Amino acid sequence: MISTSPLVIEIMQDIRSQKILYHLMHPINYCTMKICEGMGAAFFRFSVLLIWGSLWVSFIHGHIPFTTLSLASSIIPALFGIFLYTLISIIIGLSSFWIRDVKTLLYMNLTATFCFGGLIVPISFYPPIMQTFCSFTPYPWILWLPATIFSGGSVSIGAFAAAIGWALLLLYATYSLFNLYRNRLITEGG
Amino acid sequence: MFIKKALQTQVKLNVILKLSFLVKVLSIFLKQGLFLVTWSFFFYKYGEVDGWTFRELIAMYGIISFGVGTVEMFFYGVREIPMYVETNQIDNFLLQPRNVLLNIALSKGDVVAFSEIVYGLILMGLSGYMTKGYMLYFLLPLSPLFIFSLFLYLSSVSFYMQNSFGFVRELYQNANIVATQPASAYRGFFKVITLTVLPTAYISFFPIESLRLHAYKSLLISYAGALTFFLIACLFFYRGLRQYESSSTISYKY
Numbered sequence: 001m002i003s004t005s006p007l008v009i010e011i012m013q014d015i016r017s018q019k020i021l022y023h024l025m026h027p028i029n030y031c032t033m034k035i036c037e038g039m040g041a042a043f044f045r046f047s048v049l050l051i052w053g054s055l056w057v058s059f060i061h062g063h064i065p066f067t068t069l070s071l072a073s074s075i076i077p078a079l080f081g082i083f084l085y086t087l088i089s090i091i092i093g094l095s096s097f098w099i100r101d102v103k104t105l106l107y108m109n110l111t112a113t114f115c116f117g118g119l120i121v122p123i124s125f126y127p128p129i130m131q132t133f134c135s136f137t138p139y140p141w142i143l144w145l146p147a148t149i150f151s152g153g154s155v156s157i158g159a160f161a162a163a164i165g166w167a168l169l170l171l172y173a174t175y176s177l178f179n180l181y182r183n184r185l186i187t188e189g190g
Numbered sequence: 191m192f193i194k195k196a197l198q199t200q201v202k203l204n205v206i207l208k209l210s211f212l213v214k215v216l217s218i219f220l221k222q223g224l225f226l227v228t229w230s231f232f233f234y235k236y237g238e239v240d241g242w243t244f245r246e247l248i249a250m251y252g253i254i255s256f257g258v259g260t261v262e263m264f265f266y267g268v269r270e271i272p273m274y275v276e277t278n279q280i281d282n283f284l285l286q287p288r289n290v291l292l293n294i295a296l297s298k299g300d301v302v303a304f305s306e307i308v309y310g311l312i313l314m315g316l317s318g319y320m321t322k323g324y325m326l327y328f329l330l331p332l333s334p335l336f337i338f339s340l341f342l343y344l345s346s347v348s349f350y351m352q353n354s355f356g357f358v359r360e361l362y363q364n365a366n367i368v369a370t371q372p373a374s375a376y377r378g379f380f381k382v383i384t385l386t387v388l389p390t391a392y393i394s395f396f397p398i399e400s401l402r403l404h405a406y407k408s409l410l411i412s413y414a415g416a417l418t419f420f421l422i423a424c425l426f427f428y429r430g431l432r433q434y435e436s437s438s439t440i441s442y443k444y
Contacts (some may be wrong), residue, residue, distance in 0.1 A: 005358045006355065006359055009355070009359070068250065077196040099207075099209055099210045099213050100207050100210045101207075101210050101214065102213075102216040103219070104213070104214040104218060104302065105213065105217050107217070108217040108218075108220055108221040108224075109223055110226060110363065111220075111221040111224050112224060113226065113230075114225075114367075115224045115227070115228040116224075120225070120228050120229070121228050121229065121231055122234075125231050125232060125235055126231050127231065130231070132229075
């Protein structure tokens with residue numbers, strides 16, 4: 001799910017080389033374009049890696065670790081997770097206007113996704129205070145939520161509400177940051 | 191003289207943007223801290239993984255951080271090879287009467303990576319192995335050598351595949367994941383992979399075994415593996431360089 005196109009690097013290079021100016025003239029919002037581009041690439045990768053990953057797991061454990069029902073019901077949360085991750089990537093990419101080199105932020109985001117999303121160590125192993133802290137970040141909704149549904153576990157309705165809440169917040173942050181960038185942009189004296 | 195000038199330029203380039211510098215340093219500390227905090231929960235629950243405790247994990251992170259920091263500080267150019275290939279910037283290096291690999295490696299440096307070196311040393315100190323014998327000191331030169339080879343090996347893939355910038359980036363991430371897990375847990379097929387295709391065992395498994403068991407044999411295997419890997423990575427790079435073609439496309443440097 002976190003195998004997305006190099007959105008952060010692309011946006012950083014667009015901003016650095018001022019190629020973004022060509023996009024600003026297009027009749028489509030740059031952020032919307034990047035969201036669609038990122039989602040499209042990520043969904044393709046997700047589909048391929050789902051098959052590949054399942055084959056690997058069945059090779060190791062001797063059985064495919066999901067049912068048709070759990071697979072079907074985890075598709076929407078997985079897409080939502082990809083959406084959240086794409087938005088975070090765009091925010092990091094846009095911040096290169098102020099910070100210039102955001103590669104370390106990109107890797108920090110990846111690490112945070114691994115740690116707070118429960119990829120390295122399951123979140124249930126964390127102490128309660130850390131679990132609460134994780135739930136206040138967007139990362140469990142990127143990885144933990146779809147993974148739990150995929151493996152047949154149950155999640156509360158509050159988890160979905162939190163995911164939707166984060167999506168709205170990140171959407172707002174993305175477009176606000178882009179507008180701020182557009183207002184601050186001065187090129188060739190104009 | 192060339193190396194000195196290249197490094198001086200990199201220091202000036204990195205420090206000139208203060209906010210960027212500060213964010214980078216903070217990100218590095220946060221990134222590494224997060225990994226360790228997460229693993230501490232695991233070891234708190236299970237105690238050890240095949241003889242490896244949290245102490246060994248800290249030592250492993252310390253060694254890898256030290257290596258990554260040293261290479262990124264002085265030879266960040268090796269990580270940029272996919273970008274150079276994609277934007278035809280290799281031409282700029284081929285035209286100069288210097289060693290191509292060294293020239294590319296020194297073309298970029300990341301002064302912020304100094305914090306990663308410091309972090310690595312702190313972790314090695316916390317692991318307790320710094321004061322327990324001198325084995326750890328033997329491992330210090332090994333770490334940058336291996337990490338340099340790893341970056342070169344993975345970056346050279348871009349010579350053989352078109353538009354592989356994203357793919358190589360994913361390879362880095364996956365290599366990082368494989369290298370920073372408790373390597374003692376790898377068995378069978380995965381162990382073969384960490385000894386051959388992605389030989390991270392020479393930076394994680396063998397060095398830590400040499401520390402843990404005070405085994406010189408593991409230390410020798412680490413060095414032999416890292417040196418062989420370095421030679422293979424160089425061969426892979428030069429073979430790939432022969433396939434490089436830019437059709438004399440005009441390129442510009444970022």
